[in-house]
Amino acid sequence: MINHDLVISHLSLADALAWKKKRVLRFISFDDLQAAAYYGLCLAAVKHNPEISPFAAYAKIRIEGAILDFARQIHKRRYSSLDAEDQNGQTLKDGIVQHPDLQESLACIAEGLDDNHKKIVFMYYLDGLSLKEISVKLGVVESRVSQILSKCRKQMREDYVQMVV
Numbered sequence: 001m002i003n004h005d006l007v008i009s010h011l012s013l014a015d016a017l018a019w020k021k022k023r024v025l026r027f028i029s030f031d032d033l034q035a036a037a038y039y040g041l042c043l044a045a046v047k048h049n050p051e052i053s054p055f056a057a058y059a060k061i062r063i064e065g066a067i068l069d070f071a072r073q074i075h076k077r078r079y080s081s082l083d084a085e086d087q088n089g090q091t092l093k094d095g096i097v098q099h100p101d102l103q104e105s106l107a108c109i110a111e112g113l114d115d116n117h118k119k120i121v122f123m124y125y126l127d128g129l130s131l132k133e134i135s136v137k138l139g140v141v142e143s144r145v146s147q148i149l150s151k152c153r154k155q156m157r158e159d160y161v162q163m164v165v
Contacts, residue, residue: 006045010059014041017063025071027158032074033067040066110156117152124149 014037022030040063048058110121123129123137131149135142 002042003045003048006048006055006059007041010041010056011038013056013059014038014063017060018067021064021067021071025067028071028074032070036067036070037063039070040064110152113152113155117148117155120145120148121152121156 015034018030018033018037022028022033025033041059043066044055044059044062047062048055052058110118113121120134120138123134124131129137131142131145135145138145
């Protein structure tokens with residue numbers, strides 16, 4: 001059974017934690033973070049055992065956990081890897097190589113990268129080169145190419161989010 005008085009008296013804690021997380025989770029609206037925080041607060045009010053810990057300390061942990069769980073769900077839904085396979089076993093990389101309209105989209109999203117990183121992204125996604133082939137062309141180890149691509153994917157996702165929001 002939920003203790004409504006605990007929830008009402010700690011709404012400001014949930015709001016404060018949602019605002020704090022908003023600085024880090026810019027791609028999620030404050031309203032969504034606040035809803036996740038309220039959900040965590042309600043869970044805390046249901047499961048809290050006053051003999052073990054004070055409510056505010058327990059609620060803080062549950063609220064932060066609910067916000068992070070929500071952020072993970074959003075991230076999984078909206079920002080899957082460019083290398084994820086679809087139901088036919090084809091990656092977005094394969095689709096980009098085969099479709100010129102996707103190539104233009106990739107070029108637009110990659111606009112914020114520096115020239116060297118953009119070159120690696122284009123070799124991988126547009127030219128269809130493997131990590132090994134790129135490493136040979138550039139004279140760097142394959143793991144470095146992989147690191148750069150991971151960094152570029154992250155930057156392109158963030159840039160894309162800023163474009164859409």
